[in-house]
Amino acid sequence: MTPEELIERYEAGERDFKNVNLRGASLIGVNLRGANLSYSDLCEADLSNGILNEAILNQTRLAGANLRQADLGRAFLYVVDLTEANLSQAYLYSAELSEANLSKANLTEANLSWAQLWEASLARANLRGANLNKANMESAILYQANLNQANLTEANLHLADLSEANLIGANLTNARLKRATLSKANLTGTSLEGADLEKAVLEGTIMPDGTMHE
Template sequence: MNVDELLSHYEAGARDFREAKLSQFNLSDRDLQGINLRRANLSGANLRGANLRMANLREANLAGADLRGADLTIANLIGAELYQADLSKATLTDAGLRSAKLTEATLVQAVLIGANLAEALLDRANLTEANLNDASLNRAKLIAANLTRATLENANLTNAILNESLMELANLTGAILHGASLEEADLHGAELSRTRLSSANLINASLSQANVRGANLSWSSLRGANLCKANLYRAKLNWANLSETNLSEAMLISATVLQTNFQNANLRGAIMPDGSSHG
Protein backbone atom coordinates (compact mmCIF):
# COMPACT_ATOMS: atom_id res chain seq x y z
CA MET A 1 0.00 0.00 0.00
CA ASN A 2 1.29 3.46 -0.87
CA VAL A 3 0.21 6.88 0.38
CA ASP A 4 -2.29 7.47 -2.43
CA GLU A 5 -3.95 4.09 -1.85
CA LEU A 6 -4.22 4.70 1.88
CA LEU A 7 -5.77 8.13 1.40
CA SER A 8 -8.11 6.85 -1.32
CA HIS A 9 -9.42 4.08 0.94
CA TYR A 10 -9.76 6.50 3.86
CA GLU A 11 -11.71 9.02 1.77
CA ALA A 12 -13.98 6.18 0.64
CA GLY A 13 -14.87 5.53 4.27
CA ALA A 14 -12.36 2.87 5.30
CA ARG A 15 -10.89 3.35 8.78
CA ASP A 16 -9.31 0.01 9.67
CA PHE A 17 -5.64 -0.05 8.68
CA ARG A 18 -4.33 -2.07 11.58
CA GLU A 19 -0.82 -3.53 11.20
CA ALA A 20 -0.32 -1.52 7.98
CA LYS A 21 3.27 -1.00 6.88
CA LEU A 22 3.60 2.77 6.57
CA SER A 23 7.24 3.33 7.51
CA GLN A 24 8.63 6.61 6.11
CA PHE A 25 5.22 7.58 4.64
CA ASN A 26 4.56 11.29 4.16
CA LEU A 27 1.17 12.01 5.69
CA SER A 28 1.84 15.56 6.81
CA ASP A 29 -1.22 17.79 7.27
CA ARG A 30 -3.56 14.94 6.33
CA ASP A 31 -6.97 14.47 7.93
CA LEU A 32 -6.91 10.97 9.46
CA GLN A 33 -9.38 11.49 12.28
CA GLY A 34 -10.61 8.26 13.83
CA ILE A 35 -8.27 6.04 11.78
CA ASN A 36 -7.36 2.63 13.20
CA LEU A 37 -3.60 2.11 12.96
CA ARG A 38 -3.23 -0.36 15.77
CA ARG A 39 0.17 -2.09 15.63
CA ALA A 40 0.92 -0.29 12.36
CA ASN A 41 4.53 0.46 11.44
CA LEU A 42 4.87 4.24 11.12
CA SER A 43 8.53 4.45 12.05
CA GLY A 44 10.12 7.53 10.54
CA ALA A 45 6.80 8.64 9.07
CA ASN A 46 6.04 12.32 8.47
CA LEU A 47 2.82 13.10 10.32
CA ARG A 48 3.56 16.74 10.91
CA GLY A 49 0.36 18.71 11.42
CA ALA A 50 -1.80 15.63 10.78
CA ASN A 51 -5.28 15.35 12.26
CA LEU A 52 -5.20 12.15 14.32
CA ARG A 53 -7.97 13.01 16.73
CA MET A 54 -9.43 9.85 18.28
CA ALA A 55 -7.05 7.72 16.21
CA ASN A 56 -6.23 4.22 17.43
CA LEU A 57 -2.44 3.96 17.51
CA ARG A 58 -2.28 1.35 20.22
CA GLU A 59 1.06 -0.51 20.14
CA ALA A 60 1.93 1.25 16.87
CA ASN A 61 5.58 1.81 15.97
CA LEU A 62 6.17 5.56 15.70
CA ALA A 63 9.87 5.53 16.48
CA GLY A 64 11.53 8.58 14.96
CA ALA A 65 8.23 9.82 13.52
CA ASP A 66 7.67 13.54 12.91
CA LEU A 67 4.48 14.47 14.77
CA ARG A 68 5.20 18.16 15.24
CA GLY A 69 1.99 20.10 15.62
CA ALA A 70 -0.14 16.98 15.12
CA ASP A 71 -3.57 16.77 16.75
CA LEU A 72 -3.74 13.59 18.83
CA THR A 73 -6.61 14.65 21.07
CA ILE A 74 -8.17 11.59 22.75
CA ALA A 75 -5.93 9.34 20.63
CA ASN A 76 -5.15 5.82 21.85
CA LEU A 77 -1.37 5.44 22.09
CA ILE A 78 -1.30 2.78 24.78
CA GLY A 79 1.94 0.83 24.54
CA ALA A 80 3.03 2.74 21.43
CA GLU A 81 6.71 2.94 20.51
CA LEU A 82 7.68 6.63 20.24
CA TYR A 83 11.43 6.41 20.75
CA GLN A 84 13.02 9.67 19.54
CA ALA A 85 9.71 10.79 18.00
CA ASP A 86 9.21 14.55 17.64
CA LEU A 87 5.94 15.70 19.19
CA SER A 88 6.85 19.36 19.59
CA LYS A 89 3.73 21.52 19.93
CA ALA A 90 1.53 18.45 19.37
CA THR A 91 -1.86 18.33 21.06
CA LEU A 92 -2.38 15.20 23.17
CA THR A 93 -5.21 16.38 25.39
CA ASP A 94 -6.83 13.40 27.15
CA ALA A 95 -4.73 11.02 25.04
CA GLY A 96 -4.11 7.48 26.30
CA LEU A 97 -0.36 6.93 26.59
CA ARG A 98 -0.26 4.29 29.31
CA SER A 99 2.97 2.25 29.06
CA ALA A 100 3.98 4.20 25.93
CA LYS A 101 7.70 4.27 25.19
CA LEU A 102 8.77 7.90 24.80
CA THR A 103 12.46 7.54 25.61
CA GLU A 104 14.39 10.51 24.15
CA ALA A 105 11.20 11.84 22.55
CA THR A 106 10.82 15.58 21.97
CA LEU A 107 7.66 17.08 23.48
CA VAL A 108 8.65 20.74 23.65
CA GLN A 109 5.54 22.86 24.25
CA ALA A 110 3.33 19.81 23.74
CA VAL A 111 -0.16 19.94 25.25
CA LEU A 112 -0.80 16.86 27.40
CA ILE A 113 -3.63 18.15 29.57
CA GLY A 114 -5.40 15.22 31.21
CA ALA A 115 -3.30 12.68 29.31
CA ASN A 116 -2.77 9.23 30.84
CA LEU A 117 0.97 8.55 30.93
CA ALA A 118 0.87 6.02 33.75
CA GLU A 119 3.88 3.68 33.61
CA ALA A 120 5.14 5.43 30.46
CA LEU A 121 8.87 5.52 29.72
CA LEU A 122 10.08 9.11 29.31
CA ASP A 123 13.76 8.79 30.17
CA ARG A 124 15.76 11.68 28.65
CA ALA A 125 12.62 13.05 26.99
CA ASN A 126 12.48 16.79 26.34
CA LEU A 127 9.29 18.22 27.85
CA THR A 128 10.43 21.83 28.04
CA GLU A 129 7.41 24.12 28.51
CA ALA A 130 5.03 21.18 28.02
CA ASN A 131 1.55 21.45 29.55
CA LEU A 132 0.86 18.40 31.72
CA ASN A 133 -1.86 19.87 33.89
CA ASP A 134 -4.11 17.16 35.38
CA ALA A 135 -2.08 14.47 33.61
CA SER A 136 -1.56 11.03 35.15
CA LEU A 137 2.10 10.03 35.40
CA ASN A 138 1.92 7.57 38.24
CA ARG A 139 4.79 5.07 38.13
CA ALA A 140 6.14 6.77 34.98
CA LYS A 141 9.90 6.87 34.43
CA LEU A 142 11.38 10.29 33.66
CA ILE A 143 15.03 9.76 34.48
CA ALA A 144 17.12 12.73 33.25
CA ALA A 145 14.03 14.14 31.51
CA ASN A 146 13.91 17.87 30.78
CA LEU A 147 10.82 19.49 32.31
CA THR A 148 12.17 23.02 32.43
CA ARG A 149 9.30 25.51 32.74
CA ALA A 150 6.78 22.69 32.24
CA THR A 151 3.39 23.00 33.94
CA LEU A 152 2.15 20.04 35.96
CA GLU A 153 -0.60 21.58 38.05
CA ASN A 154 -2.60 18.90 39.87
CA ALA A 155 -0.75 16.17 37.93
CA ASN A 156 -0.50 12.73 39.51
CA LEU A 157 3.12 11.58 39.75
CA THR A 158 2.67 9.03 42.53
CA ASN A 159 5.71 6.71 42.66
CA ALA A 160 7.13 8.31 39.51
CA ILE A 161 10.90 8.17 38.99
CA LEU A 162 12.39 11.60 38.18
CA ASN A 163 15.99 11.09 39.24
CA GLU A 164 18.38 13.64 37.69
CA SER A 165 15.49 15.35 35.92
CA LEU A 166 15.63 19.06 35.06
CA MET A 167 12.58 20.81 36.50
CA GLU A 168 13.87 24.33 36.86
CA LEU A 169 11.02 26.87 37.08
CA ALA A 170 8.45 24.08 36.58
CA ASN A 171 4.97 24.60 38.00
CA LEU A 172 3.87 21.67 40.17
CA THR A 173 1.16 23.45 42.15
CA GLY A 174 -1.06 20.88 43.81
CA ALA A 175 0.70 17.97 42.12
CA ILE A 176 0.81 14.55 43.81
CA LEU A 177 4.32 13.11 44.14
CA HIS A 178 3.74 10.72 47.01
CA GLY A 179 6.55 8.15 47.02
CA ALA A 180 8.18 9.71 43.97
CA SER A 181 11.94 9.59 43.50
CA LEU A 182 13.60 12.93 42.61
CA GLU A 183 17.14 12.13 43.64
CA GLU A 184 19.54 14.78 42.28
CA ALA A 185 16.67 16.47 40.42
CA ASP A 186 17.00 20.19 39.65
CA LEU A 187 13.94 22.06 40.94
CA HIS A 188 15.57 25.48 41.19
CA GLY A 189 12.89 28.17 41.37
CA ALA A 190 10.11 25.62 40.90
CA GLU A 191 6.55 26.26 42.08
CA LEU A 192 5.72 23.53 44.58
CA SER A 193 2.98 25.15 46.62
CA ARG A 194 0.53 22.62 48.06
CA THR A 195 2.46 19.83 46.38
CA ARG A 196 2.13 16.43 48.06
CA LEU A 197 5.64 15.03 48.41
CA SER A 198 5.15 12.73 51.39
CA SER A 199 7.55 9.77 51.50
CA ALA A 200 9.39 11.17 48.47
CA ASN A 201 13.10 10.76 47.77
CA LEU A 202 14.73 14.18 47.28
CA ILE A 203 18.26 13.21 48.26
CA ASN A 204 20.77 15.72 46.84
CA ALA A 205 18.01 17.49 44.92
CA SER A 206 18.19 21.23 44.29
CA LEU A 207 15.21 23.25 45.48
CA SER A 208 16.99 26.55 45.83
CA GLN A 209 14.60 29.51 45.65
CA ALA A 210 11.71 27.08 45.15
CA ASN A 211 8.27 27.96 46.50
CA VAL A 212 7.36 25.00 48.71
CA ARG A 213 4.65 26.92 50.59
CA GLY A 214 2.11 24.61 52.17
CA ALA A 215 3.65 21.48 50.62
CA ASN A 216 3.56 18.15 52.43
CA LEU A 217 7.06 16.68 52.77
CA SER A 218 6.34 14.45 55.76
CA TRP A 219 8.45 11.28 55.88
CA SER A 220 10.47 12.46 52.87
CA SER A 221 14.25 12.30 52.61
CA LEU A 222 15.97 15.56 51.63
CA ARG A 223 19.42 14.56 52.83
CA GLY A 224 22.04 16.73 51.17
CA ALA A 225 19.42 18.74 49.29
CA ASN A 226 19.86 22.43 48.46
CA LEU A 227 17.00 24.50 49.90
CA CYS A 228 18.84 27.81 49.93
CA LYS A 229 16.33 30.68 49.98
CA ALA A 230 13.44 28.25 49.58
CA ASN A 231 10.01 29.29 50.84
CA LEU A 232 8.76 26.58 53.20
CA TYR A 233 6.04 28.64 54.85
CA ARG A 234 3.51 26.28 56.47
CA ALA A 235 5.19 23.27 54.85
CA LYS A 236 4.72 19.93 56.59
CA LEU A 237 8.10 18.41 57.43
CA ASN A 238 7.10 15.92 60.09
CA TRP A 239 9.51 12.99 60.34
CA ALA A 240 11.39 14.29 57.28
CA ASN A 241 15.15 13.85 56.94
CA LEU A 242 16.81 17.23 56.32
CA SER A 243 20.24 16.19 57.52
CA GLU A 244 23.14 17.87 55.71
CA THR A 245 20.73 20.08 53.76
CA ASN A 246 21.49 23.66 52.80
CA LEU A 247 18.69 25.72 54.36
CA SER A 248 20.59 29.00 54.38
CA GLU A 249 18.19 31.95 54.18
CA ALA A 250 15.26 29.55 53.84
CA MET A 251 11.92 30.61 55.29
CA LEU A 252 10.23 28.03 57.54
CA ILE A 253 7.71 30.20 59.38
CA SER A 254 4.74 28.14 60.60
CA ALA A 255 6.26 24.95 59.13
CA THR A 256 5.51 21.79 61.13
CA VAL A 257 8.71 20.01 62.13
CA LEU A 258 7.67 17.18 64.44
CA GLN A 259 10.64 14.79 64.72
CA THR A 260 12.31 16.47 61.71
CA ASN A 261 16.00 15.63 61.38
CA PHE A 262 18.12 18.80 60.94
CA GLN A 263 21.43 17.13 61.83
CA ASN A 264 24.40 18.96 60.23
CA ALA A 265 22.02 21.16 58.20
CA ASN A 266 23.18 24.65 57.19
CA LEU A 267 20.65 26.95 58.86
CA ARG A 268 22.58 30.20 58.49
CA GLY A 269 20.12 33.03 58.00
CA ALA A 270 17.14 30.65 58.00
CA ILE A 271 13.93 31.82 59.62
CA MET A 272 12.65 28.94 61.74
CA PRO A 273 9.04 27.93 62.51
CA ASP A 274 8.96 30.03 65.67
CA GLY A 275 10.15 33.10 63.78
CA SER A 276 13.69 32.98 65.13
CA SER A 277 16.62 33.49 62.77
CA HIS A 278 19.87 31.54 62.82
CA GLY A 279 22.99 33.60 62.63
Protein backbone atom coordinates in the same frame (compact mmCIF):
# COMPACT_ATOMS: atom_id res chain seq x y z
CA MET B 1 1.54 1.33 5.81
CA THR B 2 2.59 4.64 4.28
CA PRO B 3 1.73 8.01 5.86
CA GLU B 4 -0.43 8.78 2.82
CA GLU B 5 -2.44 5.57 3.26
CA LEU B 6 -2.91 6.27 6.98
CA ILE B 7 -4.25 9.76 6.32
CA GLU B 8 -6.51 8.56 3.48
CA ARG B 9 -8.03 5.80 5.60
CA TYR B 10 -8.46 8.14 8.57
CA GLU B 11 -10.25 10.71 6.42
CA ALA B 12 -12.50 7.90 5.16
CA GLY B 13 -13.63 7.28 8.74
CA GLU B 14 -11.34 4.48 9.87
CA ARG B 15 -9.93 4.82 13.39
CA ASP B 16 -8.34 1.44 14.20
CA PHE B 17 -4.66 1.47 13.28
CA LYS B 18 -3.20 -0.86 15.89
CA ASN B 19 0.18 -2.49 15.20
CA VAL B 20 1.09 -0.29 12.23
CA ASN B 21 4.71 0.39 11.33
CA LEU B 22 5.34 4.08 10.71
CA ARG B 23 8.89 4.25 12.01
CA GLY B 24 10.53 7.48 10.89
CA ALA B 25 7.40 8.63 9.03
CA SER B 26 6.78 12.31 8.28
CA LEU B 27 3.38 13.18 9.76
CA ILE B 28 3.85 16.88 10.46
CA GLY B 29 0.58 18.55 11.43
CA VAL B 30 -1.39 15.33 10.90
CA ASN B 31 -4.94 15.09 12.30
CA LEU B 32 -5.42 11.71 14.01
CA ARG B 33 -7.81 12.77 16.74
CA GLY B 34 -9.34 9.74 18.46
CA ALA B 35 -7.35 7.24 16.37
CA ASN B 36 -6.18 3.98 17.94
CA LEU B 37 -2.46 3.49 17.28
CA SER B 38 -1.79 1.16 20.18
CA TYR B 39 1.19 -1.22 19.86
CA SER B 40 2.38 0.66 16.77
CA ASP B 41 5.96 1.61 15.89
CA LEU B 42 6.33 5.37 15.50
CA CYS B 43 9.93 5.61 16.64
CA GLU B 44 11.64 8.73 15.26
CA ALA B 45 8.45 9.75 13.44
CA ASP B 46 7.80 13.48 12.97
CA LEU B 47 4.40 14.30 14.48
CA SER B 48 5.20 17.90 15.30
CA ASN B 49 2.10 20.13 15.47
CA GLY B 50 -0.01 16.98 15.12
CA ILE B 51 -3.57 16.75 16.40
CA LEU B 52 -3.73 13.59 18.53
CA ASN B 53 -6.12 14.60 21.26
CA GLU B 54 -8.10 11.67 22.66
CA ALA B 55 -5.99 9.30 20.56
CA ILE B 56 -5.21 5.84 21.95
CA LEU B 57 -1.48 5.14 21.95
CA ASN B 58 -1.19 2.48 24.64
CA GLN B 59 2.17 0.67 24.51
CA THR B 60 3.07 2.52 21.32
CA ARG B 61 6.77 2.94 20.52
CA LEU B 62 7.58 6.62 20.10
CA ALA B 63 11.24 6.68 21.12
CA GLY B 64 13.02 9.63 19.53
CA ALA B 65 9.79 10.89 17.94
CA ASN B 66 9.20 14.60 17.31
CA LEU B 67 5.96 15.68 19.00
CA ARG B 68 6.87 19.33 19.42
CA GLN B 69 3.71 21.44 19.92
CA ALA B 70 1.53 18.39 19.31
CA ASP B 71 -1.97 18.26 20.82
CA LEU B 72 -2.20 15.13 22.99
CA GLY B 73 -4.88 16.40 25.32
CA ARG B 74 -6.76 13.54 27.03
CA ALA B 75 -4.80 11.03 24.96
CA PHE B 76 -4.21 7.50 26.27
CA LEU B 77 -0.46 6.82 26.43
CA TYR B 78 -0.36 4.01 28.96
CA VAL B 79 3.04 2.24 29.07
CA VAL B 80 4.14 4.20 25.98
CA ASP B 81 7.84 4.46 25.10
CA LEU B 82 8.75 8.13 24.65
CA THR B 83 12.44 7.78 25.44
CA GLU B 84 14.36 10.83 24.15
CA ALA B 85 11.22 12.09 22.39
CA ASN B 86 10.74 15.81 21.72
CA LEU B 87 7.56 16.96 23.46
CA SER B 88 8.56 20.57 23.91
CA GLN B 89 5.51 22.86 24.17
CA ALA B 90 3.25 19.84 23.65
CA TYR B 91 -0.30 19.91 25.04
CA LEU B 92 -0.81 16.90 27.31
CA TYR B 93 -3.62 18.17 29.50
CA SER B 94 -5.25 15.26 31.37
CA ALA B 95 -3.31 12.72 29.28
CA GLU B 96 -2.94 9.16 30.62
CA LEU B 97 0.79 8.47 30.88
CA SER B 98 0.89 5.98 33.73
CA GLU B 99 3.95 3.70 33.56
CA ALA B 100 5.17 5.57 30.48
CA ASN B 101 8.89 5.79 29.74
CA LEU B 102 9.83 9.44 29.24
CA SER B 103 13.48 9.06 30.15
CA LYS B 104 15.62 11.85 28.64
CA ALA B 105 12.55 13.27 26.89
CA ASN B 106 12.36 16.98 26.11
CA LEU B 107 9.22 18.34 27.79
CA THR B 108 10.32 21.97 27.93
CA GLU B 109 7.27 24.22 28.48
CA ALA B 110 4.91 21.29 27.91
CA ASN B 111 1.43 21.44 29.44
CA LEU B 112 0.96 18.35 31.63
CA SER B 113 -1.64 19.78 33.98
CA TRP B 114 -3.95 17.08 35.39
CA ALA B 115 -1.90 14.42 33.55
CA GLN B 116 -1.66 10.91 35.01
CA LEU B 117 2.01 9.99 35.38
CA TRP B 118 1.71 7.28 38.02
CA GLU B 119 4.92 5.22 38.10
CA ALA B 120 6.15 6.94 34.94
CA SER B 121 9.88 7.23 34.32
CA LEU B 122 11.06 10.80 33.74
CA ALA B 123 14.67 10.18 34.66
CA ARG B 124 16.94 12.88 33.20
CA ALA B 125 13.96 14.39 31.36
CA ASN B 126 13.95 18.12 30.62
CA LEU B 127 10.80 19.65 32.13
CA ARG B 128 12.06 23.21 32.30
CA GLY B 129 9.10 25.59 32.54
CA ALA B 130 6.58 22.74 32.20
CA ASN B 131 3.08 23.04 33.64
CA LEU B 132 2.45 20.08 35.97
CA ASN B 133 -0.35 21.68 37.96
CA LYS B 134 -2.37 18.94 39.69
CA ALA B 135 -0.51 16.23 37.79
CA ASN B 136 -0.47 12.80 39.42
CA MET B 137 3.14 11.66 39.64
CA GLU B 138 2.80 9.23 42.50
CA SER B 139 5.77 6.81 42.54
CA ALA B 140 7.20 8.44 39.40
CA ILE B 141 10.94 8.43 38.76
CA LEU B 142 12.32 11.95 38.27
CA TYR B 143 15.96 11.17 39.01
CA GLN B 144 18.18 14.01 37.72
CA ALA B 145 15.20 15.57 35.95
CA ASN B 146 15.34 19.26 35.07
CA LEU B 147 12.30 20.93 36.64
CA ASN B 148 13.74 24.43 36.63
CA GLN B 149 10.88 26.98 36.82
CA ALA B 150 8.29 24.18 36.50
CA ASN B 151 4.77 24.66 37.87
CA LEU B 152 4.07 21.78 40.29
CA THR B 153 1.30 23.42 42.28
CA GLU B 154 -0.96 20.84 43.92
CA ALA B 155 0.90 18.04 42.12
CA ASN B 156 0.88 14.58 43.69
CA LEU B 157 4.49 13.47 44.17
CA HIS B 158 3.82 10.91 46.89
CA LEU B 159 6.65 8.35 46.88
CA ALA B 160 8.23 9.99 43.83
CA ASP B 161 11.99 9.80 43.30
CA LEU B 162 13.31 13.34 42.79
CA SER B 163 16.86 12.60 43.83
CA GLU B 164 19.42 14.93 42.24
CA ALA B 165 16.62 16.77 40.42
CA ASN B 166 16.95 20.43 39.46
CA LEU B 167 13.98 22.22 41.05
CA ILE B 168 15.49 25.71 41.05
CA GLY B 169 12.71 28.29 41.00
CA ALA B 170 9.98 25.64 40.73
CA ASN B 171 6.55 26.20 42.26
CA LEU B 172 5.61 23.36 44.65
CA THR B 173 2.85 25.25 46.45
CA ASN B 174 0.45 22.76 48.07
CA ALA B 175 2.26 19.85 46.40
CA ARG B 176 2.09 16.40 48.00
CA LEU B 177 5.63 15.18 48.65
CA LYS B 178 4.89 12.68 51.39
CA ARG B 179 7.62 10.00 51.44
CA ALA B 180 9.17 11.48 48.30
CA THR B 181 12.93 11.16 47.84
CA LEU B 182 14.64 14.52 47.34
CA SER B 183 18.20 13.47 48.14
CA LYS B 184 20.72 15.91 46.65
CA ALA B 185 17.95 17.76 44.80
CA ASN B 186 18.34 21.51 44.31
CA LEU B 187 15.37 23.48 45.64
CA THR B 188 16.98 26.92 45.54
CA GLY B 189 14.29 29.58 45.21
CA THR B 190 11.54 26.96 45.17
CA SER B 191 8.12 27.77 46.64
CA LEU B 192 7.08 25.11 49.17
CA GLU B 193 4.18 26.98 50.73
CA GLY B 194 1.60 24.47 51.94
CA ALA B 195 3.59 21.52 50.57
CA ASP B 196 3.36 18.21 52.44
CA LEU B 197 6.90 16.96 53.11
CA GLU B 198 5.97 14.39 55.75
CA LYS B 199 8.64 11.68 55.89
CA ALA B 200 10.28 13.01 52.71
CA VAL B 201 13.95 12.08 52.30
CA LEU B 202 15.96 15.32 52.28
CA GLU B 203 19.51 14.05 52.72
CA GLY B 204 21.90 16.50 51.07
CA THR B 205 19.02 18.51 49.61
CA ILE B 206 19.66 22.18 48.87
CA MET B 207 16.71 23.97 50.45
CA PRO B 208 14.92 27.08 49.08
CA ASP B 209 17.13 29.42 51.11
CA GLY B 210 20.28 27.84 49.68
CA THR B 211 21.25 25.89 52.79
CA MET B 212 21.93 22.17 52.62
CA HIS B 213 19.71 19.82 54.60
CA GLU B 214 21.69 17.29 56.58
